[in-house]
Amino acid sequence: METARLNEIVESYPTPTGKILGILEQVQREDGYLQKDVLKTLAEKLEVPLSELYSIATFYSFFTLEKLGRHVVTVCMGTACHVRGAPALADTLKALLKVEEDETTQDGKFQLTTADNDFTVTSARCFGACSMAPVLRVDNKIFGYMTPERIPAVLKQFGWEEDTHQNA
Amino acid sequence: MGCIGYCREEPLVNIHLPGKPLIILHRVTEKDAEEIVRAVAAGEVPRKLSLCRINDWDPLVGEKLLFGEGFQDVPAYAEIPYFAPQRKVVLRDAGLINPEDIDEYIAVGGYSALYKALTRMSPDDVIEEVKASGLRGRGGAGFPTGLKWGFTKKEKSSTKYIICNADEGDPGAYMNRNEMESDPHMILEGMLIGAYAIGAREGVLYIRAEYPLAIQRLEKAIGQARDYGLLGENIFGADFSFTLTIAEGAGAFVCGEETALIASIEGETGRPRPRPPFPAQKGLWGMPTNINNVETWTNIPVIINRGGAWFSKIGGERNSGTKVFSLVGEVDRVGLAEVPLSTPIRTMVYDIGNGGIEGKAIKAVQTGGPSGGCIPASLFDTPMDYEHLTAVGSIMGSGGVVVMDAGTSMVDTARFFIGFTNEESCGKCVPCREGLKHMLMILDKTLAGKATETDMQTLEELSGVIKNASLCGLGQTAPNPVLSTLRYFRDEYNTLLKKARK
Numbered sequence: 005m006e007t008a009r010l011n012e013i014v015e016s017y018p019t020p021t022g023k024i025l026g027i028l029e030q031v032q033r034e035d036g037y038l039q040k041d042v043l044k045t046l047a048e049k050l051e052v053p054l055s056e057l058y059s060i061a062t063f064y065s066f067f068t069l070e071k072l073g074r075h076v077v078t079v080c081m082g083t084a085c086h087v088r089g090a091p092a093l094a095d096t097l098k099a100l101l102k103v104e105e106d107e108t109t110q111d112g113k114f115q116l117t118t119a120d121n122d123f124t125v126t127s128a129r130c131f132g133a134c135s136m137a138p139v140l141r142v143d144n145k146i147f148g149y150m151t152p153e154r155i156p157a158v159l160k161q162f163g164w165e166e167d168t169h170q171n172a
Numbered sequence: 173m174g175c176i177g178y179c180r181e182e183p184l185v186n187i188h189l190p191g192k193p194l195i196i197l198h199r200v201t202e203k204d205a206e207e208i209v210r211a212v213a214a215g216e217v218p219r220k221l222s223l224c225r226i227n228d229w230d231p232l233v234g235e236k237l238l239f240g241e242g243f244q245d246v247p248a249y250a251e252i253p254y255f256a257p258q259r260k261v262v263l264r265d266a267g268l269i270n271p272e273d274i275d276e277y278i279a280v281g282g283y284s285a286l287y288k289a290l291t292r293m294s295p296d297d298v299i300e301e302v303k304a305s306g307l308r309g310r311g312g313a314g315f316p317t318g319l320k321w322g323f324t325k326k327e328k329s330s331t332k333y334i335i336c337n338a339d340e341g342d343p344g345a346y347m348n349r350n351e352m353e354s355d356p357h358m359i360l361e362g363m364l365i366g367a368y369a370i371g372a373r374e375g376v377l378y379i380r381a382e383y384p385l386a387i388q389r390l391e392k393a394i395g396q397a398r399d400y401g402l403l404g405e406n407i408f409g410a411d412f413s414f415t416l417t418i419a420e421g422a423g424a425f426v427c428g429e430e431t432a433l434i435a436s437i438e439g440e441t442g443r444p445r446p447r448p449p450f451p452a453q454k455g456l457w458g459m460p461t462n463i464n465n466v467e468t469w470t471n472i473p474v475i476i477n478r479g480g481a482w483f484s485k486i487g488g489e490r491n492s493g494t495k496v497f498s499l500v501g502e503v504d505r506v507g508l509a510e511v512p513l514s515t516p517i518r519t520m521v522y523d524i525g526n527g528g529i530e531g532k533a534i535k536a537v538q539t540g541g542p543s544g545g546c547i548p549a550s551l552f553d554t555p556m557d558y559e560h561l562t563a564v565g566s567i568m569g570s571g572g573v574v575v576m577d578a579g580t581s582m583v584d585t586a587r588f589f590i591g592f593t594n595e596e597s598c599g600k601c602v603p604c605r606e607g608l609k610h611m612l613m614i615l616d617k618t619l620a621g622k623a624t625e626t627d628m629q630t631l632e633e634l635s636g637v638i639k640n641a642s643l644c645g646l647g648q649t650a651p652n653p654v655l656s657t658l659r660y661f662r663d664e665y666n667t668l669l670k671k672a673r674k
Binding site: 052130131137144 | 182341342344349374378381418421438439442457498507508541572588592596598
């Protein structure tokens with residue numbers, strides 16, 4: 005992010021209420037992640053220790069310190085989605101996009117990016133779209149009533165191609 | 173247009189022809205567009221798409237809306253089984269007005285309660301009216317709202333804050349999202365009345381970042397209210413000024429807890445602080461602060477205009493008013509249903525929800541989000557209110573109702589929630605941070621068929637310690653899904669244990 009843009013964001017908060025989180029959220033939205041350099045600049049500008057910004061960035065699930073893929077596929081892991089089969093959606097996505105978890109996480113949360121950086125697969129707590137459970141989100145688009153069988157068609161809308169070499 | 177809450181039948185389309193009832197079309201697709209336009213051009217409505225008709229509607233705070241007569245062959249709103257048991261107080265305008273147009277809100281009586289409060293009532297009168305209504309906090313704790321306002325009012329401070337908690341974090345609950353998206357001005361009006369009663373000049377709406385449309389609509393509503401002089405200096409010419417700011421949450425469940433929420437607005441990690449001091453004494457930036465949930469605020473204009481006595485007649489004993497529940501999971505008719513408090517679970521699941529999908533038998537409902545419990549079908553006569561749900565080992569919480577059919581493993585469900593609360597534990601106090609981790613390990617062991625009877629005892633013991641020794645509501649309620657499933661579905665645990673003995 006350019007320093008000029010960062011200044012603009014900082015200046016859009018005239019009062020301290022909601023300021024720090026608000027700035028970080030805007031940076032996250034525009035850059036797709038929180039870059040180390042940006043955090044350093046922000047720490048100086050806001051006169052807060054870098055460690056404090058780091059602790060905020062790692063405490064709240066909205067932030068990520070790693071660059072995400074061009075498209076972000078988010079599986080809703082809310083209760084309604086869980087009951088209606090979200091874990092199977094997550095497994096199918098991981099298999100189709102060939103991303104593996106390097107370590108097993110206890111909580112079922114994950115964030116995995118494909119080798120070509122086209123897709124990141126991640127999980128969310130709840131979109132509040134429970135009536136359409138189970139739900140997937142690709143970038144800002146919500147896909148409701150999902151089934152593992154429908155996933156390839158959804159991914160194709162975002163430029164994914166089925167690997168045909170494997171079976172050849 | 174906002175949303176009337178019948179999510180299973182979406183997308184819905186409203187048609188209003190002059191002098192005719194409002195017609196709600198359901199399950200509309202792009203292909204139907206031409207037919208709809210042809211019908212409307214001929215002064216008709218496409219019958220096979222028509223869900224119901226609304227001849228008139230009472231928005232409660234304003235004059236009755238008279239749409240018209242005719243189309244008698246289309247079922248009336250009150251004849252639709254999904255709507256019949258419902259009573260709309262909170263969602264009084266949802267699905268009927270344009271949430272992005274302040275004029276439509278004003279047309280249904282919007283801001284008249286604020287006018288009444290500012291011109292004809294003293295702050296004490298307002299608090300007395302809210303006390304008389306019996307309204308209790310809709311975030312889940314159920315603390316009497318009027319009493320809470322009184323605490324902050326009596327603090328002597330030149331600066332006080334009010335906060336709207338819109339960090340709807342319970343998975344499976346989305347009523348606050350609809351309240352904000354469908355009728356944002358009712359929240360503003362409720363907060364304005366509260367600020368006047370308490371003596372606050374500044375308010376904060378704390379909304380989770382996962383709800384971009386809600387944020388956008390509230391921003392728009394705030395802008396419109398400012399243009400109309402409903403926010404700012406000397407509102408309605410009274411000696412009352414108020415500004416409202418939006419602060420976005422960033423995805424931390426624990427921030428629903430009021431002291432953690434305040435820490436988050438102040439730009440810190442959202443970790444709860446010990447109470448006392450309560451926010452009423454020392455809240456945001458160290459000043460007296462009153463926090464209420466979105467849905468609590470939405471009831472205020474109705475209470476002011478119709479009176480606390482009128483409001484208190486709705487619902488059950490010590491549980492006045494309605495509650496919006498999100499009916500989701502393995503139930504036929506999913507959606508947002510608003511019913512008087514103390515309505516039995518059975519009415520919700522069978523009359524409104526029409527039972528399981530494709531007639532499957534229902535095993536349990538899980539209420540109250542991750543802090544709630546699982547209630548078996550044998551207890552479906554339980555009234556849905558604060559006391560009764562607590563008595564059966566669950567809670568009301570923010571109103572999530574997740575229906576589970578016979579195919580759902582209750583041990584897996586318990587594990588799902590402990591996985592959730594373990595991850596969302598802020599890590600500040602030991603019982604919650606370490607205790608939940610161990611509960612999760614035991615549940616994983618159980619699901620793997622390796623647990624013993626001793627493990628079950630440890631699970632129960634740990635639950636007790638976490639409940640009693642945790643700092644905040646997250647830890648104090650986190651073991652509920654395990655305790656309730658152990659209580660009602662012990663056989664499912666036992667089946668898994670038996671494998672271990674072989």
